[in-house]
Every structure is written in structure tokens, then in C-alpha cells.
Amino acid sequence: MIHAMPLQSNCPQPVIKMLSSSSSPDIEERDSPDMDEDSGQKQETKDQAPDKGHGKYMQWQRSDSPSPERSANGGRGEPAGAARSPDRSEWALLEPAVGYHHSRDNGKEDSVSMSPPAADSAEFRPRPIEVDLSEIRSLRVTERGTLCVIIQSDGSTTSPLRFPSSAHMDSFLDMVNSVTPIVRSCKDKALYLAEEQSRPARATQGTVDTLYGFARFSERLVGTGIKLVRDFHQDPRAATLTGIGKVAEIVLNRGLEDHRPEEAIADALRQHSFELEPPRLQSTQHEGFEVVTEIRLGEKRPVARQKPLTQQEWDDAHDVEGRIPDPDALRRRIFHGGVEPQLRASVWPFLLDCERPELTTEERRAARDQRRDDYFRMKLQWASMSEKQLTRFTGLRDRRALVEKDVTRTDRGEAFFSGTSNITLLHDILVTYCMYNFDLGYVQGMSDLLSPILFVVKDEVDAFWCFVGFMERVCGNFELTQKGMEQQFSDLHALLQVYDPTFCSYLDRNESSQMSFTFRWLLVWFKRELDWPDIQRLWEVLWTGLPCSNFVLLVALAVLVQQRSTIIESELGFSAIVKHINDLSMHIDLESSLKLAETIYGQFRDGSRVPAPVLRILDLPVPPESDAGSSPPAGSVPAAAGADPSPAGGQRSHDSSVSEDERSYEIALASQYM
Amino acid sequence: MSYAYLFKYIIIGDTGVGKSCLLLQFTDKRFQPVHDLTIGVEFGARMITIDGKQVKLQIWDTAGQEAFRSITRSYYRGAAGALLVYDITRRDTFNHLTTWLEDARQHSNSNMVIMLIGNKSDLESRRDVKREEGEAFAREHGLIFMETSAKTAANVEEAFINTAKEIYEKIQEGVFDINNEANGIKLGPQHSPAAAGGMAAGGLGGSQGGGCC
Numbered sequence: 001m002i003h004a005m006p007l008q009s010n011c012p013q014p015v016i017k018m019l020s021s022s023s024s025p026d027i028e029e030r031d032s033p034d035m036d037e038d039s040g041q042k043q044e045t046k047d048q049a050p051d052k053g054h055g056k057y058m059q060w061q062r063s064d065s066p067s068p069e070r071s072a073n074g075g076r077g078e079p080a081g082a083a084r085s086p087d088r089s090e091w092a093l094l095e096p097a098v099g100y101h102h103s104r105d106n107g108k109e110d111s112v113s114m115s116p117p118a119a120d121s122a123e124f125r126p127r128p129i130e131v132d133l134s135e136i137r138s139l140r141v142t143e144r145g146t147l148c149v150i151i152q153s154d155g156s157t158t159s160p161l162r163f164p165s166s167a168h169m170d171s172f173l174d175m176v177n178s179v180t181p182i183v184r185s186c187k188d189k190a191l192y193l194a195e196e197q198s199r200p201a202r203a204t205q206g207t208v209d210t211l212y213g214f215a216r217f218s219e220r221l222v223g224t225g226i227k228l229v230r231d232f233h234q235d236p237r238a239a240t241l242t243g244i245g246k247v248a249e250i251v252l253n254r255g256l257e258d259h260r261p262e263e264a265i266a267d268a269l270r271q272h273s274f275e276l277e278p279p280r281l282q283s284t285q286h287e288g289f290e291v292v293t294e295i296r297l298g299e300k301r302p303v304a305r306q307k308p309l310t311q312q313e314w315d316d317a318h319d320v321e322g323r324i325p326d327p328d329a330l331r332r333r334i335f336h337g338g339v340e341p342q343l344r345a346s347v348w349p350f351l352l353d354c355e356r357p358e359l360t361t362e363e364r365r366a367a368r369d370q371r372r373d374d375y376f377r378m379k380l381q382w383a384s385m386s387e388k389q390l391t392r393f394t395g396l397r398d399r400r401a402l403v404e405k406d407v408t409r410t411d412r413g414e415a416f417f418s419g420t421s422n423i424t425l426l427h428d429i430l431v432t433y434c435m436y437n438f439d440l441g442y443v444q445g446m447s448d449l450l451s452p453i454l455f456v457v458k459d460e461v462d463a464f465w466c467f468v469g470f471m472e473r474v475c476g477n478f479e480l481t482q483k484g485m486e487q488q489f490s491d492l493h494a495l496l497q498v499y500d501p502t503f504c505s506y507l508d509r510n511e512s513s514q515m516s517f518t519f520r521w522l523l524v525w526f527k528r529e530l531d532w533p534d535i536q537r538l539w540e541v542l543w544t545g546l547p548c549s550n551f552v553l554l555v556a557l558a559v560l561v562q563q564r565s566t567i568i569e570s571e572l573g574f575s576a577i578v579k580h581i582n583d584l585s586m587h588i589d590l591e592s593s594l595k596l597a598e599t600i601y602g603q604f605r606d607g608s609r610v611p612a613p614v615l616r617i618l619d620l621p622v623p624p625e626s627d628a629g630s631s632p633p634a635g636s637v638p639a640a641a642g643a644d645p646s647p648a649g650g651q652r653s654h655d656s657s658v659s660e661d662e663r664s665y666e667i668a669l670a671s672q673y674m
Numbered sequence: 675m676s677y678a679y680l681f682k683y684i685i686i687g688d689t690g691v692g693k694s695c696l697l698l699q700f701t702d703k704r705f706q707p708v709h710d711l712t713i714g715v716e717f718g719a720r721m722i723t724i725d726g727k728q729v730k731l732q733i734w735d736t737a738g739q740e741a742f743r744s745i746t747r748s749y750y751r752g753a754a755g756a757l758l759v760y761d762i763t764r765r766d767t768f769n770h771l772t773t774w775l776e777d778a779r780q781h782s783n784s785n786m787v788i789m790l791i792g793n794k795s796d797l798e799s800r801r802d803v804k805r806e807e808g809e810a811f812a813r814e815h816g817l818i819f820m821e822t823s824a825k826t827a828a829n830v831e832e833a834f835i836n837t838a839k840e841i842y843e844k845i846q847e848g849v850f851d852i853n854n855e856a857n858g859i860k861l862g863p864q865h866s867p868a869a870a871g872g873m874a875a876g877g878l879g880g881s882q883g884g885g886c887c
Contacts, residue, residue: 132676154680154719154732402739405690409711444689444739445713482744516748520714528713573855575682575732575752579717 058176059130129158133180137570139192145169149587151566155576157583188565280501295498298606303598305591306337308537314343322361324350330357335546338537344456351543352469354462368461375461378435379428396434399442403430410447414532416455425454429464436468443478446471448527452536473543477523488522489515491617492553492560498614499557499600503564511574517581521556526588529559534590541594547601548619558596559588678727681841682734682752682858683834684782686774687759688767689738692793695824696759697735700834705825712737715749722835724842728862731838743777750781754850754858755789755837760808762792762821763800768807775815783857785849789818789837796823 135152142149145166150158163169173192176182185191280295309330317330324330331351339347349355359367382396390397407426411417417426426447434441449470454463476484493515497504507513520528525542527535542552563580566572572580604610604618612622685693694712699705701718718733734753736746750756756778760767771790778788792808805821812819818836822829841859844850850857 134676156717156719402689406711409709411710412708413710443741444711444737447711448713478741480741482741485745511751514748516745519745523713578715578749582715582717 057130057132129161131158133176136176136180136182136194137572138185138194138566139173139176139182140190140566141169141173141192142190148172151570151572151580153570153576155572155579155581155583157580157587160587185565185569188569191565191569193569280498293609295610296608297499297603297610299603300599301602303595303602305595306333308338308340309334309343309347310340311343314347322364323359324357327357331544331546335541335544339540341533341536344536344540345458345462348453348456348540348543349462349466349469351540352466353472354465354469371465372461375432375464379432381435382431383428395438395441399434400431402444403427403434403442403447406442406444406447411451414451414455417451422454425460425463426450429454429460429467432464433467433471437471437475440471440475440478445478445524448524449474452527452532452539455532456536470539470543473549474525485519485522488550488553489518491550492518492522492556494611494614495553495557495604495617496560498604498610500561500564503561503568506564506568507577510572510577512577517578518556518560520582521559522552525552526555529585529588530590531586538590538594547598548617550617550619551597551601553617554597554601555593558593558600559584562593562596676728677721677730677862679842679845679852679862680730680732680860681754681838682732682860683755683757683837684734684736684749684753685757685759686736686746686778687738687757687791688761688764688770688774691738691759691761691764691767692824693738693757693759694735696757696791696793696822696830696833697733699824699827699830701733703827705827707825714742714745720834722838724835724838727842729838729842730862731834733834747777747781750778750786752856752858753782753786754841755787756782757789757791757833757837758817759791759793760803761794762803762805762808763794763797765802768792768803768811771811775817785844785857787818787837787840787844788815789820789833789840790815791833792819792821793824795821795828796826 131150131152135154135156136150137153138151140149140151141147142160146163146169148161148163148169150161163172173182181195182192183195185193280297281292313333317324317326319325327350334347334351350357354371355364356367382400385393385396390400404427407423407430410423410426416422429450430442430447433446450463450467453466453470454460457463457466471478474484476487478484493504493513496507496515507515525535526538530538538555542555545551548554563584567577567580570576601618604614605620610620615622685697687693689711694709694716695705695707697716697718698709701720712735714737716735718735719731720733721728721730723729734749736742736749758771758774758778760771762768775788778786790808790812792803792805808821809819811817818840820829820833820836822833824830841850845852845859850859852859852861
């Protein structure tokens with residue numbers, strides 16, 4: 001799930017603090033004694049009361065972050081925890097691996113998205129995750145009850161919180177429940193919804209305790225929870241620590257009980273939930289009447305991913321003279337598995353149309369020399385300009401200035417770009433690209449697309465031409481008019497409307513029909529959402545152009561529909577949706593999203609009466625009479641592979657025959673995505 | 675009883691004027707010259723205290739390059755306050771204020787409070803836009819004005835908080851309809867519309883907890 005940052009060791013551990021802060025400003029300045037040792041779980045001490053208003057807060061601190069003080073303390077052999085830092089202004093990112101995204105702040109609230117320090121990260125301390133209990137909208141519990149993500153009313157979404165076992169999770173949920181009543185969603189078993197008095201009752205009439213099984217579970221825990229809360233008002237620290245000790249004890253006792261009330265309740269609930277598939281309707285306006293047809297998608301077939309392409313396979317793909325006789329087979333192979341990392345420098349130029357498969361080794365060498373000459377010729381064009389000349393060439397001067405500014409804020413968290421020499425290469429390649437494509441020039445986001453390429457191919461000239469190949473596919477994203485982006489938003493909306501009309505209509509009702517919350521996903525192909533290894537994997541898969549040139553939209557659709565029940569049931573509105581989607585950054589499971597995207601492609605391909613504009617988005621053949629609503633030929637083949645170099649945001653007609661039906665269906669596709 | 679109000683802010687202005695740094699200085703009290711450039715939107719939040727009430731600021735930090743104007747426009751929706759930032763060492767960022775302002779006015783609700791900010795006031799030696807020019811522009815367009823330094827933190831708190839005060843006053847005057855979220859103002863989770871007007875933070879001591887002043 002998070003590669004640069006293995007979950008197991010890095011997720012915040014379930015050290016739960018509930019803080020009732022009627023804090024005065026100077027509390028922030030207070031230094032507290034170190035921690036207790038009295039509970040069964042590791043404890044981290046909070047060194048300051050949060051600077052907030054009233055309310056119940058929970059807090060997690062990371063237990064893996066380097067902290068000299070804690071290490072010195074021993075801390076029971078646990079990884080060191082969030083350190084007390086005398087200079088609290090210097091709290092660190094929660095997720096150093098993240099780069100630009102990041103983190104919960106210290107005394108404030110919520111999160112701020114920022115980049116990590118490039119060099120001196122040692123100075124920064126991890127910040128705790130804090131959640132205002134009254135702000136909780138929902139909790140998503142996954143991985144057999146060991147992982148929990150908390151979604152707040154403004155869409156803020158925590159990093160996954162790892163619990164050692166589902167029993168710990170249960171006690172955690174109980175504790176939350178004792179303060180902010182939660183119910184388990186009947187549509188998505190992984191989701192627990194906060195019941196607020198201000199919000200209308202949920203789909204079922206069940207009350208908090210029956211739904212959650214809380215009352216049956218443990219009277220004692222209720223007592224503990226309440227006491228805990230009361231004590232917080234008096235002495236938050238002591239109450240927390242003893243409270244957790246008690247919870248731990250109950251968890252231990254509970255292990256002996258063999259009945260799991262929640263399960264029983266959940267079963268009962270399932271019987272009551274009426275999970276009907278909503279019809280996918282397409283309406284076509286004719287003169288005087290409307291034709292409504294039902295779209296049927298193909299069966300949902302799980303797909304498997306393969307292992308990455310190996311050196312042996314790559315060698316075997318070449319003939320004795322160095323040609324690649326069957327480039328399409330190679331692309332298919334890469335689509336299904338990606339490429340082993342050490343092979344990327346050789347394979348990427350092929351995927352990015354910079355190495356031509358039909359050339360022999362000899363010819364390839366000559367072509368490479370030619371590219372080298374071309375590159376340095378273009379580089380010389382700008383590098384040889386005098387200052388005076390530049391003053392009368394604002395078009396170039398401004399672009400150079402912007403590139404200069406931006407390369408110093410591109411992936412500085414990656415060791416490869418922490419020094420200056422590779423930053424200079426980024427700069428030179430981007431400015432040379434301005435000369436190569438002066439009409440487009442340099443637009444922000446391009447440096448993000450170049451940096452992984454440069455990191456992989458290492459060579460300035462190769463990186464440039466690979467970048468050119470990438471830009472061929474995505475240049476529409478960077479047009480001044482932003483037409484390419486808008487086209488993709490509208491294509492994505494059209495896909496969603498057919499694939500999940502309920503969710504689509506929810507977004508429409510919440511001012512999100514423009515899909516602009518997917519802007520960053522699509523602009524830089526998830527560069528800001530995935531970690532360094534994953535982004536390389538995703539891009540090489542997408543560069544194959546398989547199974548359609550717009551596969552990135554299906555990846556986006558796959559990631560999005562995995563959020564559908566969270567978004568709908570947490571009742572997130574426009575702002576909260578943007579925030580929630582932003583917070584997914586670094587918490588997207590790439591492999592499962594790729595699988596789902598491929599599965600969805602198959603469903604569209606095998607469907608019947610799928611509207612022609614949607615088929616065109618996916619390069620699928622449009623049956624001649626499709627406008628009349630007939631089904632496409634059975635077993636229609638995927639659109640041919642390949643080398644469709646058209647930019648992802650190319651001009652594609654998208655008419656309005658896609659259903660505009662705004663009816664809302666209360667339904668659970670959700671279970672499909674769990 | 676966490677906060678009484680939530681205000682949505684948006685930070686706009688040319689690329690490289692220091693929008694993200696202002697935000698980080700305000701939310702984290704630190705200056706980080708090296709950070710990744712903003713694509714789309716990033717978020718920050720902080721609690722402040724105004725008139726004894728807890729106010730949560732949710733701040734949307736946007737990308738400044740011209741090509742992204744259209745996406746930025748979609749973020750104005752429901753903003754109660756905007757910080758329009760230029761760089762006092764780069765005149766072009768000042769010259770572009772008019773177009774930014776047009777955008778802001780056109781795509782936000784008419785009551786949105788706009789604070790004009792001349793950032794990088796620590797770079798006095800490289801100053802390219804006089805303070806008086808900023809003041810004049812603000813006066814002419816009815817904006818609040820401040821020069822700030824995200825690096826030294828000078829005026830950063832004030833910029834965000836004064837904007838909030840302005841919004842708060844508008845609420846008191848009844849200009850903002852607090853029950854309409856399109857205005858960028860939300861009542862706190864436990865503050866029912868009925869209760870919000872009169873009761874404030876009554877009954878709970880220690881409401882001075884804001885980290886601001």
C-alpha cells in the first residue's frame with residue numbers, strides 16, 4: 001500500500017489520547033514530564049496540550065520516528081515515538097516519504113499540505129494526528145480490522161492507523177462510540193458512520209448500541225469510557241494513561257469471549273438491507289418523445305497482474321540484430337506486469353517512442369547519435385544567448401525564470417534531486433523543451449513529469465527525448481486553454497455516469513459534476529498521489545497505450561469508485577470532496593486500482609447498449625446502430641493496442657446522449673469495491 | 675463545542691509569490707523555502723479566536739500559473755475570504771493583480787473579503803513595488819492591505835486574522851447568511867443556527883485558547 005513507507009512499521013500506532021482541552025494559550029509553552037509506563041501498549045507522551053477550543057480530541061503519535069530522546073529512554077524496545085521537541089515550531093512531517101503532501105500539525109488542527117524539508121529532515125519531528133471527535137463523519141476499517149482511516153466532516157482524511165489486532169480496533173471503536181456514537185454502514189461493512197443529532201437518521205432505524213453491538217459487548221467498557229471522558233476534564237494526561245490501561249485490560253478479557261456480537265448484528269443488518277443494482281438508464285431525446293434504454297455492463301471479471309518484465313524476457317524480445325519483431329506483444333507484457341526497475345532505463349525509451357523497435361542495434365546507435373546532435377543543437381540555441389539578447393526575448397526569458405524557480409521545488413525530498421547537479425539537468429532539459437516546442441513552452445507540472453524519467457534513464461539526452469515522448473501523450477493537459485483537461489473531466493464524468501450512476505448523481509448534486517477534484521490526478525498522471533516506485537510502475541503501464549489510450553481515466557475511475565461509499569455515506573459536499581480526494585495522496589493502492597481499472601474496461605467492452613461516446617472514450621468499436629440502442633457484437637475485441645500517440649486529452653466528441661438521469665438510487669455497489 | 679465558525683479562505687496570486695510559504699508560516703509557524711510547487715490545490719487549517727469565539731480557518735492554497743486559472747476558479751466556490759498575494763520584488767506580479775481581482779470577484783460570492791498582500795517584505799533591498807502603490811491599489815479596489823514576510827513571519831498572523839475579523843464583522847452586521855454554506859461560512863458542528871447567534875462560547879471557560887494573538 002505504501003511502499004516507501006511500509007505500513008506495518010510506519011503507520012501510527014494505536015496510542016490514543018483523548019484530550020479535552022480547555023486550554024489557555026500558555027499551555028502550549030509548557031513542557032511536560034515524560035511518559036508513563038503503566039499500560040500494556042506503548043505510550044507516547046504528548047508534550048503539549050493542543051491549542052484548540054473545547055472539545056474531545058483523539059491523538060495519535062507515530063511510534064516509528066527517529067527520536068534520540070526516546071531511544072535514550074529505552075521505551076521498552078518499542079520504536080521511538082513522537083519526540084518532545086524543545087523547539088516545537090519545528091514539527092516534522094508525518095510522512096517524510098510523501099514529498100509535497102503532508103501532515104498534521106502540532107498545536108493547531110487538521111492538516112496542512114506542504115513539502116518536507118529537503119535536507120535537514122532530522123530536525124523535524126513527527127506531528128501527531130489529531131481528530132476532533134465531534135468532527136468525525138466516518139471511519140473506514142479494513143485489513144481484517146487492523147487498519148482504520150478517519151474521515152472528518154471537512155473531508156480531512158487521516159493516514160491509515162495501524163492496529164496490532166482487530167481486538168485493539170474493537171476497543172478503539174468502542175471508545176469512539178462512547179463519545180461519538182457510531183453505527184456500521186449497512187451498505188459498506190467497512191464503514192462506520194458517526195451519528196450526529198444534527199444529521200438525519202441513517203438508512204436504518206437501528207440505534208447506536210444495537211447496531212454496533214455495543215451494549216451487549218461490555219457494560220464495563222461503557223463505564224470506563226464514560227469515566228475516561230469525565231476524567232479528561234480534570235486531568236487529561238493521567239486519565240488518558242489509566243484509561244488506556246483499562247481498555248487494554250478489557251481487551252484482554254474480551255479475548256476469552258467467543259461470541260462476537262457485531263458479527264451477529266451485521267448479519268441481521270445484511271438481511272434488512274435491500275441491495276439492488278440500480279438500472280443504468282440512457283435516455284435519448286427524439287422529437288416529441290424520449291427513448292430510455294437500459295445499459296448493461298459486462299460481467300465483473302477479476303484480473304490478475306503479472307510479475308514485472310525481466311532482463312531475460314527483454315533480451316528474448318530482440319532478434320539477433322537487435323530489432324524488436326513483436327513490439328505489441330512486449331507492450332502487452334508490460335501492461336500486465338510493468339518492468340523490473342533495473343531494466344527501465346532500456347525499456348522506457350522504447351515505450352516512449354524514442355527508440356524505434358524496427359531498428360537494428362547498429363541503426364539504433366546511429367539514431368541515438370542523431371538525437372544527441374539534435375538535442376545539443378537546441379540546447380545551444382538558448383544556452384548561447386547573451387543577457388542582452390534575453391532582455392529582448394521575454395518569451396524565453398520568462399520561461400527560463402519560471403523553470404529555474406520550479407526545478408528547485410521538484411522532488412527535493414528524493415535523494416537524487418537533493419543536490420544541485422540533477423536539478424541543473426532538469427532545468428536544461430525543460431528549457432531545451434521550450435525551444436523544441438516553443439508554442440507550448442513550459443507549464444507547471446512538466447517538471448513533475450520529467451523528474452522520474454531523468455531519475456531512471458540518468459542520461460540528459462535520453463531523458464529529453466523520453467520526455468518528448470511523454471509530452472506527446474499529455475501535451476493537451478498543459479494548453480493555456482485547458483481544453484485537454486476539461487475534456488478529460490467530461491470523459492471521466494461520462495464513464496462514471498454509466499459505471500456508477502448513483503455515485504455520479506451524488507457528485508452532481510454536490511456541485512462536483514465538473515470532476516475538477518481529479519485535476520491533479522489527471523494533470524500529472526498521479527505523480528503527486530503515488531510514491532516513487534509506484535509512479536514508475538503506473539507510468540510504464542500507461543505508456544503502453546493499452547488497452548486504450550485513455551486508460552488513465554479508467555485508473556482514475558477505479559480509484560474514485562473505491563471512495564464512493566465513503567463519500568456518499570459521510571455526506572461529503574463540494575469542499576470536503578476536494579479535501580478528501582487530496583488526502584488520498586500516498587494512500588492509493590496502485591496494484592488493486594490497476595486491476596480494477598482493467599476489470600472496468602472489460603465491463604464496458606462486454607456491455608450492451610453502452611453509449612457510443614463512452615465507447616469512443618475507450619477506443620472501443622462503436623456498433624453501427626448503437627445510437628438506436630442495440631447491443632454491440634458479442635465478444636467485441638479490445639481496441640487495438642497500441643501506439644495511439646494521441647494525447648490523452650485529445651479532441652474527442654462527447655455528445656449529450658449519455659444519460660442525464662438524475663435519479664438517485666440508494667444502492668450498494670460498494671460491496672464490489674471492498 | 676469545538677469551533678463556532680468555520681471560514682473558508684483561498685490564497686491566490688502569481689506563481690512564486692510565496693502563497694504556500696505564507697500558509698505554512700501561518701499554520702506551522704515555520705518558513706520552508708524548499709517545498710514542492712503547488713499543483714491544483716493544497717490545504718491548511720488553523721483555529722483562531724475572535725471576539726472570544728473559536729474560528730476555524732480552512733485555507734485553500736492554489737497554483738498560480740496562468741494556465742491553471744480555470745481550475746483555480748472552481749475553488750473560489752464558497753470562499754469567505756481571499757488573500758491576493760503579490761511579490762514586492764517582482765513588479766509583474768503586481769501588474770497582474772487586476773486580472774486576479776476580476777477573477778476573484780467574478781467567481782466568488784460578492785461578500786467575499788479580499789486582503790491584498792505584498793509578500794517578501796524582508797527583501798527590502800530588492801523592492802520593486804512601493805508600499806504606497808500597494809496601498810493605493812487596495813484603496814482603489816476596496817481591499818484590506820498588508821505587507822508581509824513569510825520568511826520572518828512579519829504580519830502573517832495579522833493578515834489571516836484581520837481577514838477573519840472583517841468576515842466576522844460582516845456576520846455581525848448580517849451581511850453574510852451563515853446558514854448558506856456557499857458564503858464560505860459554516861457553523862461549528864454543535865452550533866445550531868438558532869444557538870449560534872446568542873450563546874457564543876458561554877458557559878465554557880478558557881475560550882482564549884486561540885493560538886493567534
